[in-house]
Amino acid sequence: MDYGAIVLISVLAAAAQAVLGFGYSLLFAPVAALLVAPSDAIGASIITGTVGSVFYYLEYRPRTPVREVAPMALAAIVAAPLGLWLLVAADEVTLRLLIGLTVLASAVFTLTLQGEPHPRRAGRLPVELGVGLVSGVMRGAVSLPGPAVILYHHWAGGGAEGIRSRMFSYFVWTGVPTVLLGLGGQVFAPSTWGFAAAAIGGLAPGIALGRLGRPRLSERLFSRLSMALLAATSAMAIFRALASLSG
Secondary structure (H helix, E strand, O other), X not given: OOHHHHHHHXXXXXXXXXXXXXXXXXXXXXXXXXXXXXXXXXXXXXXXXXXXXXXXXXXXXXXXXXXXXXXXXXXXXXXXXXXXXXXXXXXXXXXXXXXXXXXXXXXXXXXXXXXXXXXXXXXXXXHHXXXXXXXXXXXXXXXXXXXXXXXXXXXXOOHHHHHHHHHHHHHHHHHHHHHHHHHHOOOOOHHHHHHHHHHHOOHHHHHHHHHHHHHHOOHHHHHHHHHHHHHHHHHHHHHHHHHHHHO
């Protein structure tokens, strides 16, 4: 009954990720949760977002080799169980509020200070490991693996093509293990697979739409839209957390 709407949401979310290098889970899960059970929306987002990540990685050029994102991806995979423990041990609403406030402040700060696009900054292994650990904990605790990675890659720079490519590579190499862990733990309900199948139907048109939009974005607009989307989704998370606390 909601499958047509799920396909449309998936098209828009896939187009955003094709243009910006991220955004599928940030857009799909909260909007789909207005139509279906939150558990189904999150599960379908994890499954479909990973399928989409494979396509983004394969179709995009230049393609970032796995070795460039391996330290960050491995750190995220190792830290994910800690996030799952934190989800059980701590108050999820408070966690979402704190993370939302931190990400919103970071995105607004980045938007305020953004100047001209800059060449790629040299990566530092301790920083990359730290970003991966934070991302992994956030994935396990509140299903938000992206913000720390997005902020890092925009700081690292290298232009829209390089930023997209690195994020596509990171998300595919961390998404596949997450789905496999979910399958092993039988965390996806039968109803989730129906919505995931519908959402997968929106990937191809969404990616095609996003590919048309890529050349039309200037470097400055790419950066500003990325931070604006991050700020908007963080503000939404804060609002929902405050609503839960007050209700």
